[in-house]
Amino acid sequence: MKVTYKYETGEFNFVTGDRVKIVVIFDAREGQNPISYHGEITKVGKDGFWAVLDDANP
Secondary structure (H helix, E strand, O other): OEEEOOOOEEEOOOOOOOEEEEEEOOOOOOOOOOEEEEEEEEEEEOOEEEEEEOOOOO
């Protein structure tokens, strides 16, 4: 599956069970920092992936 990262496009090389960091941008105003979560990938499909995020606050 092709994905777009911050600065490039590439292959999504993660598999079920990998630990990942997911960055969520709720508000793109200048000076706002994105929120990031850690989680585990539970499924990878041709159109995307599913992950269970940790309960800890970001």
